[in-house]
Amino acid sequence: MLASGRSDDKLVTEYRAYTLKKIAIISGGISLLAVLVGLSVTVGYRDIGFFQAYSIIFDHISGAVYEYHSEEWWDDWIICNTRLPRAIAGIVAGAGLAVSGAVMQSVMKNPLADPYTTGISSAAVFGVTIAMVLGITFADMRGQYAIVFNAFVFGMIPALAVMGVSRMNSVSPATLILAGIAISYFFSALDTLVMTMATAEDIKSTFLWQIGSLDGLRWMDLPIMLAIVSIGSLLTGMLSRKLNILSAGDESAAGLGLNVSRYRLFCLILLSLMTASIISYTGIIGFVGLVVPHVCRMILGSDNRFVLPACAVLGPVAVLGADIVSKTISPMGELPMGVIMSFIGGPLFLMLIIRQRREVW
Amino acid sequence: MLFAGICAALVLILIVLNVSIGLYKIGFLDSYRVLIDHLSGVVPDNLHDIREDHIIFNQRLPRAIAAACVGAVLAVSGAAMQSTLKNPLADPYTTGISSGASFGVCIFAVMGISLLPGLSGDYGMIANAFVFSLIPAAAIIVCSRVFSASPTSVILIGIAVMYVFSACTTLIKLYAEPEDLEVVYRWSLGNLGKATWDNIGYMAASCAIAVIFMTAAGRRLNILTMNDESVMSVGIDPKKERAIILAVVSLCTALAVSFTGTIGFVGLVIPHIIRIFMGSNNTFLIPASAFAGAVFLLAADSVAKVAGTYDLPVGVITSIVGGPVFLYILIRQRRRAW
Numbered sequence: 065m066l067a068s069g070r071s072d073d074k075l076v077t078e079y080r081a082y083t084l085k086k087i088a089i090i091s092g093g094i095s096l097l098a099v100l101v102g103l104s105v106t107v108g109y110r111d112i113g114f115f116q117a118y119s120i121i122f123d124h125i126s127g128a129v130y131e132y133h134s135e136e137w138w139d140d141w142i143i144c145n146t147r148l149p150r151a152i153a154g155i156v157a158g159a160g161l162a163v164s165g166a167v168m169q170s171v172m173k174n175p176l177a178d179p180y181t182t183g184i185s186s187a188a189v190f191g192v193t194i195a196m197v198l199g200i201t202f203a204d205m206r207g208q209y210a211i212v213f214n215a216f217v218f219g220m221i222p223a224l225a226v227m228g229v230s231r232m233n234s235v236s237p238a239t240l241i242l243a244g245i246a247i248s249y250f251f252s253a254l255d256t257l258v259m260t261m262a263t264a265e266d267i268k269s270t271f272l273w274q275i276g277s278l279d280g281l282r283w284m285d286l287p288i289m290l291a292i293v294s295i296g297s298l299l300t301g302m303l304s305r306k307l308n309i310l311s312a313g314d315e316s317a318a319g320l321g322l323n324v325s326r327y328r329l330f331c332l333i334l335l336s337l338m339t340a341s342i343i344s345y346t347g348i349i350g351f352v353g354l355v356v357p358h359v360c361r362m363i364l365g366s367d368n369r370f371v372l373p374a375c376a377v378l379g380p381v382a383v384l385g386a387d388i389v390s391k392t393i394s395p396m397g398e399l400p401m402g403v404i405m406s407f408i409g410g411p412l413f414l415m416l417i418i419r420q421r422r423e424v425w
Numbered sequence: 426m427l428f429a430g431i432c433a434a435l436v437l438i439l440i441v442l443n444v445s446i447g448l449y450k451i452g453f454l455d456s457y458r459v460l461i462d463h464l465s466g467v468v469p470d471n472l473h474d475i476r477e478d479h480i481i482f483n484q485r486l487p488r489a490i491a492a493a494c495v496g497a498v499l500a501v502s503g504a505a506m507q508s509t510l511k512n513p514l515a516d517p518y519t520t521g522i523s524s525g526a527s528f529g530v531c532i533f534a535v536m537g538i539s540l541l542p543g544l545s546g547d548y549g550m551i552a553n554a555f556v557f558s559l560i561p562a563a564a565i566i567v568c569s570r571v572f573s574a575s576p577t578s579v580i581l582i583g584i585a586v587m588y589v590f591s592a593c594t595t596l597i598k599l600y601a602e603p604e605d606l607e608v609v610y611r612w613s614l615g616n617l618g619k620a621t622w623d624n625i626g627y628m629a630a631s632c633a634i635a636v637i638f639m640t641a642a643g644r645r646l647n648i649l650t651m652n653d654e655s656v657m658s659v660g661i662d663p664k665k666e667r668a669i670i671l672a673v674v675s676l677c678t679a680l681a682v683s684f685t686g687t688i689g690f691v692g693l694v695i696p697h698i699i700r701i702f703m704g705s706n707n708t709f710l711i712p713a714s715a716f717a718g719a720v721f722l723l724a725a726d727s728v729a730k731v732a733g734t735y736d737l738p739v740g741v742i743t744s745i746v747g748g749p750v751f752l753y754i755l756i757r758q759r760r761r762a763w
Binding site for chain 2: 238245249275406409
């Protein structure tokens with residue numbers, strides 16, 4: 065009795081230490097993110113120091129007013145109207161994509177799944193392209209809402225298809241991803257078809273947009289993306305226990321009282337919506353949803369209650385990091401961060417395929 | 426034999442059909458007349474006939490022949506790869522060989538870098554394409570041997586390599602001049618519009634190499650579809666054989682891709698359709714695939730010409746057809762005719 069009590073105590077202490085470690089890592093991530101925001105706001109054509117940038121933001125929030133077109137006014141304008149929205153868009157996009165990837169991996173029980181590899185991204189892009197080039201939209205909507213809704217509707221097609229394929233017996237994770245890739249080929253071909261009807265100038269701009277870049281995002285682009293991603297992340301955060309149950313296997317999850325297929329569908333809709341809202345503004349940013357959750361799982365283990373918040377913190381770190389690299393190498397935005405993410409993500413994807421069997425799953 | 430005869434006839438009909446489509450209207454039968462006249466040495470005397478002869482012979486015929494050659498190369502390469510890698514999903518496109526080759530072409534075209542010194546012009550471009558197409562081929566051989574990867578994993582490895590190469594290609598495209606970009610972009614989608622009498626020789630050569638070599642290797646390909654122990658017991662070194670065949674596939678793909686860009690899924694779709702009709706004996710499969718590939722790409726190019734007044738790339742058509750077929754093959758992989 066006594067002995068078992070002692071080992072219980074030990075277990076509890078260990079568990080607390082384990083939890084504390086996770087919380088420490090997540091808070092470490094948050095502070096890293098704060099530093100990166102500062103850095104991201106600092107890097108750019110106009111020379112503004114790291115601490116100066118913070119003080120400008122602080123002054124702006126506390127309502128400082130500058131003389132029109134003075135040096136301080138320009139600093140304030142550049143930081144608050146161009147660089148800050150870009151950094152915030154990076155945070156939102158990174159968090160949304162990383163959380164979507166983590167949820168998708170749990171729901172599909174597939175270490176290679178993410179919105180990019182399953183074709184959701186390219187289908188969503190097709191939705192955006194037909195809205196932009198041909199002006200075809202669902203329902204009677206205008207402007208940003210129409211584009212996001214189009215992206216969402218098309219993004220659902222691969223999501224449902226991949227789910228349908230995964231229902232079949234004896235489908236390996238790799239097969240599932242190949243199905244997603246086949247769908248994404250199909251949509252990129254359709255996308256190209258639409259693009260060839262566009263004019264030459266449109267091709268350059270659409271091409272640049274598709275690569276994935278935070279360049280040129282303004283405050284007015286943020287609300288829809290921010291709203292959908294924060295609501296989506298909160299919901300998935302609340303449902304993280306159920307995600308844990310789901311990864312125990314469908315039978316066990318059903319035995320524990322979870323309506324597996326309905327829950328899976330709900331998660332897919334949620335993450336398609338998040339992905340669509342992000343992609344409509346930034347273009348395809350690949351591999352964030354694949355790489356970040358894996359890094360989180362390597363450090364934290366696969367308890368979704370911690371993995372999801374960690375993704376929401378480390379996703380932005382990855383996206384902002386890539387964006388800073390992109391801005392440093394090419395101040396005029398010739399090297400979009402989507403390319404940088406592909407450079408990091410492609411080899412990592414390769415590594416994951418090869419060591420699939422020795423996974424922490 | 427009957428099948429080959431039908432296919433050869435189809436190729437001829439489609440070449441003429443393809444030739445008769447275009448902005449300048451020339452009827453299907455008229456095209457025949459112009460072609461036969463030209464071949465039998467009749468010199469056109471009035472302006473109208475000269476114009477028709479020029480359009481058909483110097484502008485449209487190279488494109489049609491290129492379609493036939495490239496279609497045959499890709500289909501044969503796909504059939505050979507499927508047998509050597511024992512993988513129903515393998516083709517030069519899905520394994521990344523095409524994207525490697527197109528990266529090689531891209532760095533040559535935009536930056537003017539030739540990997541093998543002393544080569545310039547078309548040879549430099551082809552050498553580049555070949556060297557880079559060997560990278561994915563080598564990656565696949567190494568990965569499938571060292572990690573004993575499953576067929577689907579092998580394709581995923583190819584796709585991962587493809588992601589890396591497309592990232593590199595994108596990077597180079599970004600530094601290209603805006604005018605160059607449109608050209609490179611359209612080219613990277615697979616476009617037969619650039620074929621002329623000057624470069625058709627390379628495509629014909631690659632077609633000849635692919636068809637003759639692979640048909641000759643048909644028996645060995647059949648043996649390679651068995652497991653490696655059985656292959657060795659017949660006296661063939663499977664590793665060496667596999668490396669040789671992949672190298673030839675890379676060379677032919679590089680030759681074809683250098684002038685037409687990446688045209689996806691021909692190598693995947695065609696051999697599968699042929700397998701349904703003719704079974705998997707490579708001595709018949711390879712020549713039949715060559716004909717069917719030529720037919721398919723000619724048809725796709727005709728569709729592209731009809732559908733697109735904007736010069737629609739043929740790669741788009743093959744992807745729209747090929748994507749769903751790929752999905753279908755993937756799903757019923759276990760019940761396949763292998």
